[in-house]
Structure formats: structure tokens, C-alpha cells
Amino acid sequence: MHEADPVVRPYGDRRDDGAVQVSFTLPVRAGELASEAARALMRKMGLASPQVVFSRDLGEGLTFFVGYGRCTHQVDLATLEVPRLQGEVMDFGAVNRFVRERLGRKVVVVGACTGTDAHTLGLDAILSMKGFAGDYGLERYPEFRVVNLGSQVPNETLVARAVEEGADAILVSQVVTMRDVHLANLTRLAELLEAEGVRERVVLIAGGPRISHELAVELGFDAGFGPGTTPSQVASFIVKELDRRRVTGFRDGR
Numbered sequence: 001m002h003e004a005d006p007v008v009r010p011y012g013d014r015r016d017d018g019a020v021q022v023s024f025t026l027p028v029r030a031g032e033l034a035s036e037a038a039r040a041l042m043r044k045m046g047l048a049s050p051q052v053v054f055s056r057d058l059g060e061g062l063t064f065f066v067g068y069g070r071c072t073h074q075v076d077l078a079t080l081e082v083p084r085l086q087g088e089v090m091d092f093g094a095v096n097r098f099v100r101e102r103l104g105r106k107v108v109v110v111g112a113c114t115g116t117d118a119h120t121l122g123l124d125a126i127l128s129m130k131g132f133a134g135d136y137g138l139e140r141y142p143e144f145r146v147v148n149l150g151s152q153v154p155n156e157t158l159v160a161r162a163v164e165e166g167a168d169a170i171l172v173s174q175v176v177t178m179r180d181v182h183l184a185n186l187t188r189l190a191e192l193l194e195a196e197g198v199r200e201r202v203v204l205i206a207g208g209p210r211i212s213h214e215l216a217v218e219l220g221f222d223a224g225f226g227p228g229t230t231p232s233q234v235a236s237f238i239v240k241e242l243d244r245r246r247v248t249g250f251r252d253g254r
């Protein structure tokens with residue numbers, strides 16, 4: 001289907017009908033004017049025949065809407081390039097063997113949720129013994145030493161601890177995105193590492209539901225991991241990157 005017809009649009013009841021559902025909140029008190037505003041907005045989103053199928057007054061002059069419409073846009077798959085991390089993902093056993101055979105020492109990882117962010121579950125999914133989706137976390141890897149600093153860690157504290165621990169990799173989780181606070185915070189961390197003269201000695205990784213590899217690289221990181229990431233994907237990236245660079249973390253630079 002992909003080769004024969006690379007141009008796609010949403011599929012609802014039948015192919016190419018463009019049917020989509022949207023939900024959003026407008027700062028307008030519930031009523032006819034609010035529903036009309038919602039429909040007008042949906043038209044501007046490129047949705048033909050917009051309908052409000054559900055609305056609820058949220059109080060304080062806010063109304064939540066669920067709407068249906070027919071998307072008038074389409075996407076040509078042939079024009080797309082998918083930014084992704086290169087390289088094969090190794091499993092738990094293969095990563096540990098790789099570290100023993102190629103690096104010959106334990107890999108030290110320091111992780112934190114930085115700034116005001118208190119969403120630790122994502123980072124714990126990657127670092128904790130239990131891991132995520134049946135995939136062991138990095139604490140379970142015998143060839144890794146993990147320091148998880150938890151939530152709301154200032155960038156300065158993270159950098160100081162990474163240096164102290166002789167970190168090979170810094171793992172940052174940023175979940176809250178309000179007013180792009182995650183972007184500012186991640187940029188500051190990359191700048192701080194540069195200013196301290198230690199950026200190139202560490203593999204710098206960001207993760208969270210609004211993080212993509214492309215975005216993270218733009219912000220000065222080596223890699224970014226989004227929703228559904230499993231620990232072995234992260235472990236594979238770290239060990240291969242260390243092998244590629246032949247860096248030994250902070251410990252040789254002190």
C-alpha cells in the first residue's frame with residue numbers, strides 16, 4: 001500500500017475520508033458563542049464540516065471541547081525523512097558483554113529530573129532495577145553504576161555530581177513543557193557543561209514525552225529519547241557512543 005499510494009490522509013469510516021477527532025480548551029465561557037468559536041478554529045485547522053460533539057464548562061471562563069471534522073490535508077510519505085538514532089539495539093546480555101569486551105570497565109551514569117520537574121517515573125523507567133515494559137533498567141546491568149539524583153535537581157548540582165562520580169553519561173528527564181521550560185533548562189545544562197569545559201567528556205542524553213532525538217541534538221545533546229523508550233535502547237546508545245569516542249568520562253580529565 002505504501003509503495004503504490006504514498007499520499008495518505010486520516011482514515012475514519014473509510015479510506016481517505018479524512019475523519020479526525022480533536023480536543024482543546026478555549027478561554028471562552030460555555031455557550032453558543034464558545035461552540036461557534038470552536039468550529040471556526042477547527043475550520044482554520046483545515047477541518048471541513050467541523051462539529052462540536054462534546055463541550056463542558058470548566059469554570060473561570062474556560063470551555064473544553066471535543067470536535068469531529070474531515071481533514072483537508074494529506075501527507076506524501078515519499079517526501080519524508082525520519083530523524084532517528086542510528087544503530088542496532090543490543091539486549092541486556094549483549095550490552096554487558098560489549099562493555100566487558102570493548103570498554104573494559106564499568107560505565108558510570110548520573111541521572112536527574114532537573115529544574116522544577118518532579119516527574120521521576122520516566123527516568124526511573126530507564127534507571128531503576130525494574131525497568132520498563134519488561135526491559136531491565138540500567139541499575140540491573142552489572143557493568144553499569146547508576147547514580148539517580150531524583151527530582152528537581154539544579155543543573156549546577158547535576159554537573160558537580162557528575163564530575164565527582166566520574167560520569168560517562170548524564171541522563172536528564174524533562175517532562176513538564178509549560179512555556180517551553182524544558183527547552184530553556186536543557187539548553188542551560190548544555191551551556192553549563194561547555195562553560196565548565198567538560199561537555200565533550202560526557203555522553204549527554206535527554207528524555208521525556210516531548211523530547212525527540214532531533215530536538216535534543218538541536219539543543220546541544222548527543223541524543224534524545226521520547227515516549228516508549230526502553231532501557232536497553234539507552235544502554236546500547238551509551239556504550240556504542242563511548243566505544244566510538246573512546247572517551248573515559250570525567251575521570252581521565254581530572
Ligand code: B12
Nearest residue numbers: 117118119120121122171173176177178207208209228229
Ligand atoms: C504521574 C504524573 C505526575 C506525578 C509525578 C510523580 C512522579 N514521581 O513522577 C505528580 C502528581 C507529582 C505530577 C505533578 C505535576 N504534573 Co504531572 N503528570 C503525571 C502523568 C499522569 C504521568 C507521567 C508519567 O509518569 N508517565 C509514565 C512515564 C514512564 O512516561 P514518560 O515520562 O513519558 O517516560 C518515558 C519516555 O518519555 C522516556 N523518558 C522520560 N524521561 C527520560 C529520561 C531519559 C534520560 C531517557 C533516556 C528517557 C526518558 O522513557 C520513559 C519510558 O519509556 C502525566 C500525564 C500522562 N499521562 O503522561 C502528567 C503530566 C506530565 N503532568 C502535568 C502537569 C501540568 C503537572 C503539574 C504541573 C500539575 C500541577 N499543576 O501541579 C505538576 C508538576 C510537578 C512538578 N514540579 O514537576 C502535565 C504536563 C503538561 C505540560 N505541557 O508540560 C501532564 C502531561 C498532564 C496533563 N495532561 O496536563 N504529575
